[in-house]
Amino acid sequence: MSEFATLSVMDLKERLLALMDRKNHWAFPVLTRPGLTRAQHLVHFRAEYMVYVRDFPVLLARALGQVPDVLPVRKALAENIYEEQTGGLSKTAPHPELFLEMMQGMGYTRADFADTQLRPPARAYREFLLEKSASAPWTSAVALLTIFVEGSANERAELAGTFVRKTGDAAIDAHPLVVHYGCPKSAMRLARAHGDVEGGHRKDAWEMVLGSTAHDPALEEDAALTCARALDLWLAYRDDVVAEMGITRG
Ligand SMILES: [Fe+2]
Incomplete structure (x- = not known):
């Protein structure tokens, strides 16, 4: 019996949670520990920016553009887009700009993030997001x-209440870029914005999709x-980024 045949008897919530349990790349601990060079870090940040950070508000807008007259979903997506593209709810700034602010705190320039040429696995994941965000059924675009x-x-832990997201100064103080890489706290408004608004977005997301x-x-x-x-493409993308960074398993 295939993995999916087994999973198909589960409800959607459990199927999605089982996938999210696996959105945990083996190299993630390396990325949050001290010891990376500036060049290695830049490979990771440039890819993340181009693959989904820069255009995430637009991806959400593509999904909203195909939602029929389902008011709670349109409203939740519109609020999410407003925060991502303006920072209006968190009283900060557009999240892609906050990302670049964090990068400037790390000593990189905006020019470092212009015209990044994506490698094939990164491009494949990005193109999947672009295509699926505007494809029927809209429920899958929203879930994605x-x-x-x-x-x-x-x-899973956040839904169960056993993982509590850090907010305010605590979200900044504990951030690996502050703790291990000397990023000034003033450049970390993205961590504060995510800490303050993402908890609400997580709840909205599950209610919308289910x-x-x-x-x-x-x-x-x-x-x-x-x-x-998406998980398969994401894992392949992350494997390729860490390979380019010269990180090997073990
Ligand atoms: Fe964001």
Whole structure:
């Protein structure tokens, strides 16, 4: 029996949580420990910026553009886009700009992030996000962006209340770039904005996706398969980034 045949008897929430448990690349601890060179770090940051950070508000807008008259979903997506593209809810700035502010704190320039040529695995993941965000069924586009892309391996624990996201100064004080790499706290408004608003977005995301698929087996299947494909592409992308950084397993 295939993995998916086994999973298909589970409900969508469990299928998506099982995928999110695996959104945990083996090299992640290396990225949050001291010891990386500036050049290694730049490879990682440039890829993240170009693959989804810069255009995340637009990806959300593509999904919103195909949502039918389902008011709670349109409203939640619109609020998410407003925060991502303006920083209006967190009283900060557009999140892609906050990312570049963090990069300037790390000593990089804006020019370091212009016209990054993506390697094939990064391009494949980015193109999947672009295509699926504007493809039917809209429920899968919403699941892809708000559960898979915005969510993390902490999803299960966060829903259970056993993982509590750091907010305010605590989100900045504990950030690895501050702790290990000397990034000034003034450049870390992105961590504060995420700490302050993302908890609400996580709740919205699960309510939107589980409510709008409403136990329709075909919609549930499509959402789960879309996120499973995203996980495969994401893992291949992350493998390639750490290979380019010269990080080897073990
Ligand atoms: Fe964000």
